[in-house]
Amino acid sequence: MRAITIPEPGEPDALVPADVPAPTAGPGEVLVEVVAAGVNRADVQQRKGAYPPPPGASELPGLEVSGRISALGEGTQDAGWAVGDEICALLAGGGYAETVAVPVGQLLPVPDGIPLGDAAALPEVACTVWSNLVMEAGLRDGETVLLHGGSSGIGTMAIQVATALGARVAVTAGSAQKLAACRELGAEILVNYREQDFVEELRDATGGAGADVILDVVGAAYLTDNVRALAHDGRLVVIGLLGGRKGELDLGALLVKRAKVMATSLRSRSLASKAEIVAQVREHVWPWIAAGQVRPLIQSRHPLEDAAAAHREMEASEHIGKILLSVAE
Numbered sequence: 001m002r003a004i005t006i007p008e009p010g011e012p013d014a015l016v017p018a019d020v021p022a023p024t025a026g027p028g029e030v031l032v033e034v035v036a037a038g039v040n041r042a043d044v045q046q047r048k049g050a051y052p053p054p055p056g057a058s059e060l061p062g063l064e065v066s067g068r069i070s071a072l073g074e075g076t077q078d079a080g081w082a083v084g085d086e087i088c089a090l091l092a093g094g095g096y097a098e099t100v101a102v103p104v105g106q107l108l109p110v111p112d113g114i115p116l117g118d119a120a121a122l123p124e125v126a127c128t129v130w131s132n133l134v135m136e137a138g139l140r141d142g143e144t145v146l147l148h149g150g151s152s153g154i155g156t157m158a159i160q161v162a163t164a165l166g167a168r169v170a171v172t173a174g175s176a177q178k179l180a181a182c183r184e185l186g187a188e189i190l191v192n193y194r195e196q197d198f199v200e201e202l203r204d205a206t207g208g209a210g211a212d213v214i215l216d217v218v219g220a221a222y223l224t225d226n227v228r229a230l231a232h233d234g235r236l237v238v239i240g241l242l243g244g245r246k247g248e249l250d251l252g253a254l255l256v257k258r259a260k261v262m263a264t265s266l267r268s269r270s271l272a273s274k275a276e277i278v279a280q281v282r283e284h285v286w287p288w289i290a291a292g293q294v295r296p297l298i299q300s301r302h303p304l305e306d307a308a309a310a311h312r313e314m315e316a317s318e319h320i321g322k323i324l325l326s327v328a329e
Contacts, residue, residue: 003097009049025073062095105275141166220247297321
């Protein structure tokens with residue numbers, strides 16, 4: 001089968017199309033003929049050699065796909081899926097390929113009203129957003145959430161999910177165009193991080209209270225200001241390290257605010273944990289998508305063989321929403 005390999009870590013041209021052996025469905029897995037694959041920051045980090053796949057996962061990049069089930073592995077016949085079903089799926093790796101093996105608990109049906117080729121934009125962001133905003137941080141109706149990188153794939157999904165939950169949404173982004181897109185999705189507090197201090201803007205907009213929940217992809221560079229921006233009993237969830245790994249944490253500020261700092265990763269979770277997240281996403285988020293309340297935003301599509309161009313677009317950080325690879329019709 002055709003796939004994108006990474007013979008040596010490096011720049012986008014380190015992504016090399018090649019013919020590789022097709023996977024087989026192990027116990028508890030199904031085979032999926034891939035129609036489209038999502039491109040994520042984690043793929044970029046893996047390409048650079050900074051984010052290796054967990055033990056036992058495919059060495060190929062790609063954390064989400066959409067496609068059709070082509071074979072059922074041992075122990076999956078009673079799981080409610082059949083050959084030919086159109087699905088999308090959360091992966092630990094292997095999505096940049098014509099065929100991928102998927103643990104059956106990580107399959108999702110394509111939501112009503114979503115084309116199969118668009119559904120690849122959903123699993124990683126929906127599972128990341130739901131697991132962190134709801135399962136970890138407990139975001140609820142009436143609270144304020146601050147989303148850094150509001151125009152990203154995760155950000156655009158998080159705005160919509162938080163709005164559907166009844167939360168008030170604040171975002172940071174780096175241009176007026178990106179902030180306008182966030183506003184259209186439901187964000188109320190818009191901060192251009194290149195020109196404004198998000199801590200002060202958030203305090204002004206909340207009467208000094210701050211954010212009940214912060215979802216952060218930046219990491220160390222924002223740690224101090226994130227703690228300053230938290231409300232009393234606030235929860236900071238760090239899911240990315242674009243701004244570095246090590247920062248200084250004021251424990252006194254946390255004590256005064258009774259605040260929590262959490263750091264999570266979806267890729268390294270156990271199969272059981274991922275299956276629970278996927279089940280909750282199917283129960284809670286999929287109905288919002290079917291009703292048109294939540295939708296995937298797709299910036300662009302690139303052929304599988306041109307994955308390097310997709311990564312260059314990702315690293316330019318001008319996109320709004322998701323970048324996809326088209327693998328098959």
